[in-house]
Amino acid sequence: MTINTKFTETFGVEHPVVQGGMQWVGRAELVAAVANAGALGFITALTQPTPADLANEIAKCRDLTDKPFGVNLTILPTINPPPYDEYRQVIVDAGIKIVETAGSNPAPHLPMFHDNGIKVLHKCTSVRHAVKAQSLGVDGISIDGFECAGHPGEDDIPGLVLIPAAATKIEIPMIASGGFADGRGLVAALALGADGINMGSRFMCTVESAIHQNVKEAIVAGSELDTEMIFRPLRNTARVASNAVSREVVEILNRGGQFEDVKDLVAGSRGVKVYEVGDLDAGIWSVGTAMGLINDIPTCADLVARIVADAEEIITGRLSGMLESEQEENVA
Numbered sequence: 001m002t003i004n005t006k007f008t009e010t011f012g013v014e015h016p017v018v019q020g021g022m023q024w025v026g027r028a029e030l031v032a033a034v035a036n037a038g039a040l041g042f043i044t045a046l047t048q049p050t051p052a053d054l055a056n057e058i059a060k061c062r063d064l065t066d067k068p069f070g071v072n073l074t075i076l077p078t079i080n081p082p083p084y085d086e087y088r089q090v091i092v093d094a095g096i097k098i099v100e101t102a103g104s105n106p107a108p109h110l111p112m113f114h115d116n117g118i119k120v121l122h123k124c125t126s127v128r129h130a131v132k133a134q135s136l137g138v139d140g141i142s143i144d145g146f147e148c149a150g151h152p153g154e155d156d157i158p159g160l161v162l163i164p165a166a167a168t169k170i171e172i173p174m175i176a177s178g179g180f181a182d183g184r185g186l187v188a189a190l191a192l193g194a195d196g197i198n199m200g201s202r203f204m205c206t207v208e209s210a211i212h213q214n215v216k217e218a219i220v221a222g223s224e225l226d227t228e229m230i231f232r233p234l235r236n237t238a239r240v241a242s243n244a245v246s247r248e249v250v251e252i253l254n255r256g257g258q259f260e261d262v263k264d265l266v267a268g269s270r271g272v273k274v275y276e277v278g279d280l281d282a283g284i285w286s287v288g289t290a291m292g293l294i295n296d297i298p299t300c301a302d303l304v305a306r307i308v309a310d311a312e313e314i315i316t317g318r319l320s321g322m323l324e325s326e327q328e329e330n331v332a
Protein backbone atom coordinates (compact mmCIF):
# COMPACT_ATOMS: atom_id res chain seq x y z
CA MET A 1 0.00 0.00 0.00
CA THR A 2 1.20 3.55 -0.58
CA ILE A 3 -0.08 6.90 0.62
CA ASN A 4 -0.86 9.09 -2.40
CA THR A 5 -1.43 12.79 -1.89
CA LYS A 6 -1.44 15.99 -3.94
CA PHE A 7 2.16 16.36 -2.84
CA THR A 8 3.39 12.96 -4.07
CA GLU A 9 1.59 13.49 -7.39
CA THR A 10 2.83 17.03 -8.03
CA PHE A 11 6.42 16.44 -6.93
CA GLY A 12 6.76 12.92 -8.32
CA VAL A 13 7.88 11.15 -5.13
CA GLU A 14 6.78 7.79 -3.78
CA HIS A 15 6.10 8.75 -0.16
CA PRO A 16 4.73 12.01 1.29
CA VAL A 17 7.90 12.50 3.34
CA VAL A 18 10.49 15.25 2.88
CA GLN A 19 13.95 15.94 4.28
CA GLY A 20 14.10 19.72 4.03
CA GLY A 21 17.21 21.89 3.96
CA MET A 22 19.47 21.75 7.01
CA GLN A 23 22.56 23.90 7.27
CA TRP A 24 25.69 21.68 7.56
CA VAL A 25 23.57 18.50 7.39
CA GLY A 26 21.86 18.48 3.97
CA ARG A 27 24.70 16.84 2.04
CA ALA A 28 24.82 14.34 -0.84
CA GLU A 29 25.03 11.11 1.22
CA LEU A 30 21.94 11.91 3.25
CA VAL A 31 19.93 13.35 0.38
CA ALA A 32 20.67 10.34 -1.85
CA ALA A 33 19.73 7.92 0.95
CA VAL A 34 16.45 9.79 1.44
CA ALA A 35 15.77 9.68 -2.31
CA ASN A 36 16.59 5.96 -2.47
CA ALA A 37 14.12 5.44 0.37
CA GLY A 38 11.36 6.96 -1.81
CA ALA A 39 11.19 10.29 0.01
CA LEU A 40 12.30 13.74 -1.15
CA GLY A 41 15.62 15.11 0.08
CA PHE A 42 17.14 18.55 -0.37
CA ILE A 43 20.83 19.43 -0.57
CA THR A 44 21.37 22.65 1.40
CA ALA A 45 23.00 25.11 -1.00
CA LEU A 46 24.66 27.33 1.62
CA THR A 47 26.33 24.38 3.34
CA GLN A 48 28.65 24.40 0.32
CA PRO A 49 31.29 27.14 0.67
CA THR A 50 31.06 28.21 -2.97
CA PRO A 51 28.61 27.78 -5.87
CA ALA A 52 31.19 25.51 -7.58
CA ASP A 53 31.16 23.26 -4.51
CA LEU A 54 27.37 23.07 -4.78
CA ALA A 55 27.72 21.88 -8.39
CA ASN A 56 30.10 19.14 -7.18
CA GLU A 57 27.75 18.13 -4.36
CA ILE A 58 24.83 17.81 -6.80
CA ALA A 59 27.00 15.66 -9.09
CA LYS A 60 28.03 13.50 -6.11
CA CYS A 61 24.37 13.01 -5.16
CA ARG A 62 23.53 11.99 -8.74
CA ASP A 63 26.23 9.31 -8.52
CA LEU A 64 24.47 7.91 -5.45
CA THR A 65 20.85 7.92 -6.66
CA ASP A 66 18.74 7.87 -9.84
CA LYS A 67 15.72 9.18 -7.92
CA PRO A 68 14.65 12.84 -7.82
CA PHE A 69 16.10 15.17 -5.21
CA GLY A 70 16.14 18.93 -4.74
CA VAL A 71 18.22 21.84 -3.48
CA ASN A 72 17.33 24.19 -0.60
CA LEU A 73 18.08 27.90 -0.90
CA THR A 74 17.66 29.73 2.42
CA ILE A 75 17.71 33.50 2.51
CA LEU A 76 18.11 34.83 6.07
CA PRO A 77 20.47 37.28 7.76
CA THR A 78 24.06 36.02 7.47
CA ILE A 79 27.40 37.25 8.76
CA ASN A 80 28.85 37.13 5.21
CA PRO A 81 26.08 37.46 2.60
CA PRO A 82 26.48 34.60 0.10
CA PRO A 83 26.19 35.14 -3.69
CA TYR A 84 22.59 33.87 -3.90
CA ASP A 85 22.32 34.52 -7.65
CA GLU A 86 25.36 32.36 -8.35
CA TYR A 87 24.00 29.51 -6.22
CA ARG A 88 20.68 29.86 -8.08
CA GLN A 89 22.46 29.67 -11.42
CA VAL A 90 24.25 26.46 -10.40
CA ILE A 91 20.91 24.90 -9.41
CA VAL A 92 19.48 25.72 -12.84
CA ASP A 93 22.58 24.65 -14.78
CA ALA A 94 22.71 21.34 -12.90
CA GLY A 95 19.21 20.48 -14.13
CA ILE A 96 17.68 20.31 -10.65
CA LYS A 97 13.87 20.14 -10.93
CA ILE A 98 12.77 20.89 -7.34
CA VAL A 99 13.92 23.75 -5.12
CA GLU A 100 12.98 24.46 -1.51
CA THR A 101 13.08 28.20 -0.79
CA ALA A 102 13.05 29.41 2.81
CA GLY A 103 13.70 32.42 4.99
CA SER A 104 12.24 35.24 2.90
CA ASN A 105 9.93 36.08 0.00
CA PRO A 106 10.68 33.72 -2.93
CA ALA A 107 9.52 36.27 -5.56
CA PRO A 108 12.99 37.28 -6.82
CA HIS A 109 13.84 33.65 -7.59
CA LEU A 110 10.60 32.32 -9.00
CA PRO A 111 10.79 33.53 -12.64
CA MET A 112 14.19 31.94 -13.22
CA PHE A 113 13.21 28.67 -11.54
CA HIS A 114 9.88 28.43 -13.36
CA ASP A 115 11.42 29.39 -16.74
CA ASN A 116 13.67 26.37 -16.28
CA GLY A 117 10.93 23.92 -15.36
CA ILE A 118 11.83 23.88 -11.66
CA LYS A 119 9.07 23.34 -9.09
CA VAL A 120 9.36 25.51 -5.99
CA LEU A 121 8.38 24.31 -2.52
CA HIS A 122 8.35 27.36 -0.28
CA LYS A 123 8.92 26.89 3.44
CA CYS A 124 7.34 29.52 5.67
CA THR A 125 6.16 29.92 9.23
CA SER A 126 2.86 31.81 9.00
CA VAL A 127 -0.46 31.53 7.19
CA ARG A 128 -0.05 35.02 5.72
CA HIS A 129 3.30 34.15 4.19
CA ALA A 130 1.92 30.85 2.85
CA VAL A 131 -1.00 32.68 1.23
CA LYS A 132 1.39 35.25 -0.24
CA ALA A 133 3.66 32.54 -1.66
CA GLN A 134 0.66 30.74 -3.16
CA SER A 135 -0.44 33.97 -4.85
CA LEU A 136 3.08 34.41 -6.24
CA GLY A 137 2.74 31.03 -7.96
CA VAL A 138 4.95 28.65 -5.95
CA ASP A 139 4.17 24.96 -6.54
CA GLY A 140 3.92 23.84 -2.93
CA ILE A 141 4.08 25.11 0.65
CA SER A 142 5.98 23.67 3.59
CA ILE A 143 4.30 25.22 6.64
CA ASP A 144 6.69 25.24 9.56
CA GLY A 145 5.32 25.21 13.10
CA PHE A 146 6.82 26.58 16.32
CA GLU A 147 8.12 23.08 17.21
CA CYS A 148 10.73 23.21 14.45
CA ALA A 149 14.51 23.50 14.54
CA GLY A 150 16.15 26.53 13.00
CA HIS A 151 14.02 29.59 12.35
CA PRO A 152 10.37 29.24 13.47
CA GLY A 153 9.49 32.90 12.83
CA GLU A 154 8.11 35.21 15.49
CA ASP A 155 4.45 34.16 15.79
CA ASP A 156 4.94 31.07 17.98
CA ILE A 157 1.97 29.14 16.56
CA PRO A 158 2.43 25.37 16.93
CA GLY A 159 1.45 22.97 14.17
CA LEU A 160 -1.80 21.89 15.77
CA VAL A 161 -3.25 25.29 14.89
CA LEU A 162 -0.91 26.47 12.14
CA ILE A 163 -1.39 23.46 9.83
CA PRO A 164 -5.22 23.46 9.68
CA ALA A 165 -5.30 27.28 9.61
CA ALA A 166 -3.03 27.20 6.57
CA ALA A 167 -4.86 24.24 5.00
CA THR A 168 -8.07 26.27 4.95
CA LYS A 169 -6.42 28.82 2.68
CA ILE A 170 -3.91 26.80 0.68
CA GLU A 171 -5.06 24.96 -2.44
CA ILE A 172 -1.67 23.88 -3.79
CA PRO A 173 0.11 20.88 -2.22
CA MET A 174 1.15 21.64 1.35
CA ILE A 175 3.39 19.67 3.64
CA ALA A 176 3.70 20.16 7.38
CA SER A 177 7.04 20.89 9.10
CA GLY A 178 8.11 21.12 12.70
CA GLY A 179 7.82 18.37 15.29
CA PHE A 180 7.41 15.41 12.91
CA ALA A 181 9.38 12.25 13.52
CA ASP A 182 7.13 9.21 13.10
CA GLY A 183 4.06 7.61 11.53
CA ARG A 184 1.76 9.17 14.12
CA GLY A 185 2.96 12.59 13.00
CA LEU A 186 2.35 11.75 9.35
CA VAL A 187 -1.23 10.67 10.04
CA ALA A 188 -1.81 13.75 12.20
CA ALA A 189 -0.49 16.04 9.46
CA LEU A 190 -2.76 14.40 6.88
CA ALA A 191 -5.72 14.72 9.27
CA LEU A 192 -4.96 18.41 9.82
CA GLY A 193 -5.15 19.02 6.07
CA ALA A 194 -1.52 18.68 4.95
CA ASP A 195 -0.39 16.45 2.07
CA GLY A 196 2.76 15.14 3.76
CA ILE A 197 5.46 15.92 6.28
CA ASN A 198 8.89 17.50 6.31
CA MET A 199 11.41 16.27 8.89
CA GLY A 200 14.79 17.74 9.79
CA SER A 201 15.98 16.51 13.19
CA ARG A 202 14.66 12.99 12.49
CA PHE A 203 16.73 12.72 9.30
CA MET A 204 19.77 14.25 11.06
CA CYS A 205 19.70 11.25 13.34
CA THR A 206 20.12 8.51 10.70
CA VAL A 207 23.01 6.29 9.68
CA GLU A 208 23.64 8.20 6.42
CA SER A 209 23.58 11.68 7.94
CA ALA A 210 27.20 12.84 7.67
CA ILE A 211 27.49 14.36 11.13
CA HIS A 212 29.45 13.16 14.15
CA GLN A 213 28.04 10.16 16.03
CA ASN A 214 28.10 12.19 19.29
CA VAL A 215 25.46 14.54 17.86
CA LYS A 216 23.21 11.65 16.86
CA GLU A 217 23.58 10.10 20.31
CA ALA A 218 22.81 13.48 21.93
CA ILE A 219 19.59 13.66 19.90
CA VAL A 220 18.60 10.15 21.03
CA ALA A 221 19.38 11.05 24.66
CA GLY A 222 17.74 14.50 24.50
CA SER A 223 14.13 15.34 25.21
CA GLU A 224 11.62 17.87 23.87
CA LEU A 225 12.80 20.23 26.64
CA ASP A 226 16.41 20.43 25.49
CA THR A 227 16.31 23.36 23.05
CA GLU A 228 16.81 27.11 23.39
CA MET A 229 15.36 29.99 21.38
CA ILE A 230 18.17 32.36 20.45
CA PHE A 231 17.91 35.76 18.71
CA ARG A 232 14.39 36.41 20.10
CA PRO A 233 15.05 40.11 20.80
CA LEU A 234 16.58 40.47 17.30
CA ARG A 235 13.45 39.05 15.61
CA ASN A 236 15.53 36.35 13.91
CA THR A 237 14.57 33.61 16.37
CA ALA A 238 16.33 30.29 15.95
CA ARG A 239 15.63 27.07 17.88
CA VAL A 240 18.90 25.31 18.65
CA ALA A 241 20.17 22.64 21.02
CA SER A 242 20.50 23.77 24.61
CA ASN A 243 24.21 23.89 25.43
CA ALA A 244 26.72 26.18 27.13
CA VAL A 245 26.93 28.43 24.05
CA SER A 246 23.21 28.81 23.31
CA ARG A 247 22.43 29.50 26.98
CA GLU A 248 25.12 32.21 27.04
CA VAL A 249 23.68 33.78 23.87
CA VAL A 250 20.18 33.89 25.39
CA GLU A 251 21.59 35.52 28.53
CA ILE A 252 23.60 38.18 26.66
CA LEU A 253 20.69 39.15 24.41
CA ASN A 254 18.23 39.17 27.32
CA ARG A 255 20.54 41.66 29.06
CA GLY A 256 20.14 43.96 26.05
CA GLY A 257 23.14 42.76 24.04
CA GLN A 258 23.22 43.26 20.28
CA PHE A 259 24.11 40.83 17.49
CA GLU A 260 27.74 42.01 17.56
CA ASP A 261 27.96 40.83 21.19
CA VAL A 262 27.05 37.24 20.25
CA LYS A 263 28.38 37.10 16.69
CA ASP A 264 31.47 35.05 17.57
CA LEU A 265 29.43 32.63 19.67
CA VAL A 266 26.79 31.94 17.01
CA ALA A 267 28.86 31.96 13.80
CA GLY A 268 28.03 29.01 11.58
CA SER A 269 31.76 28.55 10.99
CA ARG A 270 31.99 27.69 14.70
CA GLY A 271 28.78 25.65 14.88
CA VAL A 272 29.91 23.37 12.06
CA LYS A 273 32.62 22.05 14.42
CA VAL A 274 29.92 20.39 16.53
CA TYR A 275 28.99 18.23 13.56
CA GLU A 276 32.59 17.67 12.44
CA VAL A 277 34.37 16.85 15.70
CA GLY A 278 31.44 15.91 17.91
CA ASP A 279 32.12 18.51 20.64
CA LEU A 280 28.55 19.35 21.64
CA ASP A 281 29.59 22.64 23.25
CA ALA A 282 31.76 23.87 20.36
CA GLY A 283 29.04 26.19 19.06
CA ILE A 284 25.41 26.49 18.07
CA TRP A 285 23.68 23.53 16.46
CA SER A 286 20.09 23.23 15.31
CA VAL A 287 17.60 20.67 16.56
CA GLY A 288 13.85 20.79 17.10
CA THR A 289 11.50 19.66 19.84
CA ALA A 290 11.01 16.44 17.84
CA MET A 291 14.17 15.38 19.69
CA GLY A 292 11.78 14.08 22.35
CA LEU A 293 10.38 11.61 19.80
CA ILE A 294 13.70 10.31 18.46
CA ASN A 295 15.00 7.18 20.13
CA ASP A 296 17.24 5.47 17.57
CA ILE A 297 19.62 5.94 14.64
CA PRO A 298 18.08 3.99 11.73
CA THR A 299 19.02 3.96 8.05
CA CYS A 300 16.91 6.32 5.94
CA ALA A 301 15.38 3.31 4.17
CA ASP A 302 14.29 1.74 7.48
CA LEU A 303 13.06 5.08 8.81
CA VAL A 304 10.89 5.96 5.81
CA ALA A 305 9.52 2.40 5.51
CA ARG A 306 8.67 2.41 9.22
CA ILE A 307 6.95 5.80 9.10
CA VAL A 308 4.82 4.83 6.12
CA ALA A 309 3.97 1.38 7.54
CA ASP A 310 3.09 2.85 10.95
CA ALA A 311 0.93 5.52 9.30
CA GLU A 312 -0.93 2.90 7.28
CA GLU A 313 -1.43 0.78 10.38
CA ILE A 314 -2.80 3.75 12.33
CA ILE A 315 -5.22 4.65 9.52
CA THR A 316 -6.44 1.17 8.68
CA GLY A 317 -6.10 -0.30 12.18
CA ARG A 318 -6.38 2.01 15.15
CA LEU A 319 -8.45 4.80 13.56
CA SER A 320 -10.77 2.69 11.43
CA GLY A 321 -11.23 0.38 14.41
CA MET A 322 -12.78 3.30 16.27
CA LEU A 323 -15.50 3.65 13.66
CA GLU A 324 -18.79 1.95 14.23
CA SER A 325 -21.54 1.99 11.62
CA GLU A 326 -25.05 3.01 12.70
CA GLN A 327 -26.25 -0.53 12.00
CA GLU A 328 -23.68 -2.04 14.38
CA GLU A 329 -24.62 0.57 16.98
CA ASN A 330 -28.29 -0.42 16.73
CA VAL A 331 -27.50 -4.11 17.09
CA ALA A 332 -25.40 -3.33 20.14
Ligand code: NAD
Binding pocket: 022, 023, 046, 074, 075, 076, 077, 078, 079, 080, 149, 150, 151, 231, 234, 236, 238, 259, 266, 267, 268, 269, 271, 286
Ligand atom coordinates in the same frame (compact mmCIF):
# COMPACT_ATOMS: atom_id res chain seq x y z
P1 NAD B 1 26.01 32.80 9.90
O1 NAD B 1 27.28 32.25 10.44
O2 NAD B 1 26.08 33.90 8.90
O3 NAD B 1 25.09 33.32 11.11
C1 NAD B 1 24.88 32.53 12.28
C2 NAD B 1 23.48 32.81 12.77
O4 NAD B 1 23.34 34.20 13.06
C3 NAD B 1 22.38 32.48 11.76
O5 NAD B 1 21.28 31.89 12.42
C4 NAD B 1 22.00 33.83 11.19
O6 NAD B 1 20.63 33.87 10.75
C5 NAD B 1 22.23 34.74 12.38
N1 NAD B 1 22.57 36.11 11.99
C6 NAD B 1 23.56 36.47 11.13
N2 NAD B 1 23.62 37.82 11.03
C7 NAD B 1 22.63 38.29 11.84
C8 NAD B 1 22.17 39.59 12.19
N3 NAD B 1 22.76 40.68 11.67
N4 NAD B 1 21.11 39.70 13.03
C9 NAD B 1 20.52 38.61 13.56
N5 NAD B 1 20.91 37.36 13.28
C10 NAD B 1 21.95 37.20 12.45
O7 NAD B 1 25.08 31.68 9.27
P2 NAD B 1 25.39 30.12 8.98
O8 NAD B 1 25.29 29.36 10.23
O9 NAD B 1 26.62 30.03 8.13
O10 NAD B 1 24.12 29.73 8.09
C11 NAD B 1 23.95 30.17 6.75
C12 NAD B 1 22.47 30.42 6.51
O11 NAD B 1 21.69 29.26 6.82
C13 NAD B 1 21.91 31.54 7.38
O12 NAD B 1 20.98 32.25 6.60
C14 NAD B 1 21.22 30.79 8.48
O13 NAD B 1 20.20 31.55 9.09
C15 NAD B 1 20.68 29.61 7.75
N6 NAD B 1 20.42 28.53 8.69
C16 NAD B 1 19.20 28.00 8.68
C17 NAD B 1 18.87 27.03 9.57
C18 NAD B 1 17.51 26.44 9.57
O14 NAD B 1 17.28 25.53 10.30
N7 NAD B 1 16.60 26.93 8.78
C19 NAD B 1 19.81 26.56 10.49
C20 NAD B 1 21.08 27.13 10.48
C21 NAD B 1 21.37 28.13 9.57
